[in-house]
Amino acid sequence: MANIRAKQHCVKCDNDAGTTVCGGCQQWLCNNHFAQHREDLDEELNRIDQKCYSFDEKISEHSVMDAFHSRINEWKSASIKKIEDVTEQTRTDLDNYFNKSNTRFKELLDKIKNELALSRGSNNYTEMELERWNDRLNKLQQLLEKLSAITIVGDDPVQPRIRIILPEGMSKYNYGLHNFSLKSQR
Template identity: 45%
Template sequence: MASARSKKPCVKCPKNAGIATCGGCQAWFCTKHFIEHRQGLGEAMERIGQQHDDLHKNLDANNIGYSLLSQINAWEQTSLNRIQEVAEKARIDLAKYIEEAKTQLTQSLNKIKNELTSSRASDDFTEIELKQWNTQLEKLGRMLEKPSSIDIVEGDQSQPLIRIIQRKGIFTNSMIKFLIVLILTVQLREMFTII
């Protein structure tokens, strides 16, 4: 007596009985459609293999990080230009200050020279005047040696001038360390402020 077993139909053609089950999708197929299903899986495997090979070629071509390197180069050039602008402004301001200080010192020296010449010519001076002139000359000498109103101010120290930013994503820790980017904050205008 033959046993009546209920056969599952093929998922592609319900009129035929399924004779093989796919271990992945668990679907039943007839012989013809099982072969087609396996060919489809083989084609999908080829596409995935090609995608892998393409990614590997891109990695080997060193394309990873090229955009970031371009950004770093642009940042570097912009930062250098900004630093040069600020330094040039500081030089101009310092030259202006030095010229003003020289003018004031020259005027003070001329005033003392006129007083000395006049007092010497009229023989009209005492220890008091000599001490005053000597004190004035010493004060002017100190001003010439060390101008007191020039200072370099570095700006707000609570925010660093250079920040370290890490690239986030699917990268490993060693790749993150490799992709650290230094970004100069725009605080350079305060860096060389002359008071």
């Protein structure tokens, strides 16, 4: 028995003469509409090709990378500025500390020198005064030597800033001289 196939009609014009099925969309089309269908597919292929070309250009452009580089450069500049600010503040703090320390040392030394001059002028001193003055000078000398033991610390992973670490017994405000007395102990 012969296999009789029913005629298929074009989905666009309902024509049943010379219809062909599209292998992609599985629609039956007459010769005219099949040619138009192929042109439509060619146009879509060209649009996709153009998208690929445009995308390739975007990949080749470094606009995204440039934006990140710009942000990194801004971060670098801001970080350098912060480091410069902290460095300048640390330098100022250290200068102030040494200036105040030197002023206080000079005040204490001047008091000792005045006592020496007064005692020498009145010829009023004994071994006890000499020992006390010598002891005070030795203590001042020790405190002066402690000033050179100041440590400047940077690159602390927990606290990323530059700090001044003063020797034990010295603070930013008392210079190690808070318990130092020049009063005569008679």
